[in-house]
Amino acid sequence: MAPLDVSVDDLIIALERDLPDADPVVRVGEARSRARALGDLGDQLIDHFIRAARQSGASWSQIGDAMGVSKQAAQQRGTSRFARFTERPAQVVKDAQALARERRDGQVEPEHVLVTLLGATEALAAKLVRALGADPAALAETVTARLPAAPGETATEHVPFSAAAKKLLEETTQSALDLGHNYVGTEHILLGLLRMPETPAGQVLHEAGFSYDRTKQTVETALLGFQHRAKG
Structure with a gap:
């Protein structure tokens, strides 16, 4: 499996290039937004393949083994989008x-x-x-x-x-x-x-x-x- 080509230094350079004259505090806010976006992409990638695995008939135990977590943790991950919703x-x-x-x-x-x-x-x-x-x-x-x-x-x-x-x-x-x-x-x-x-x-x-x-x-x-x- 090939490693990701993006490093923290790459992300810093990209942000500074996009906001060359921005106030340092503005850059903090932009960094937070980009970090959230990166995290969201990772979550969406995992969620996509969890759904695909379930649709193919995989059990939560099998998915948990693949993720290195328990069956319960995998199932919670699969339904966690609404975990905080009343x-x-x-x-x-x-x-x-x-x-x-x-x-x-x-x-x-x-x-x-x-x-x-x-x-x-x-x-x-x-x-x-x-x-x-x-x-x-x-x-x-x-x-x-x-x-x-x-x-x-x-x-x-x-x-x-x-x-x-x-x-x-x-x-x-x-x-x-x-x-x-x-x-x-x-x-x-x-x-x-x-x-x-x-x-x-x-x-x-x-x-x-x-x-x-x-x-x-x-x-x-x-x-x-x-x-x-x-x-x-």
């Missing part, structure tokens, strides 16, 4: 997959997730949307209109996540970690969507007047209020 956000993601399947869409996109997130009216994210001055139902209609036209093909049982949807799950978890939370709630999905302004879902939110910083502050205030009421 019940409501996990249901939002499941509903997004069901929505994509019902529409006969080829992949689950961030837009499917936003539609089902806004439809979870009793969850914190939808309440935050209302508190920030928007109508969740109207936003859901807007983002639904931006979903690709359904191809009309036969729906399959499993609809895969697109690259953008996988990135959304990562941004969602990162939003929770940035707030110091060891769980993922619907509010973190909303923040994850706002971290992806390049997607139609992110664009709908930004066009409606949402910003990551303001929404993050509203999340912190709302959760602080819950904590005070719980103590009371």
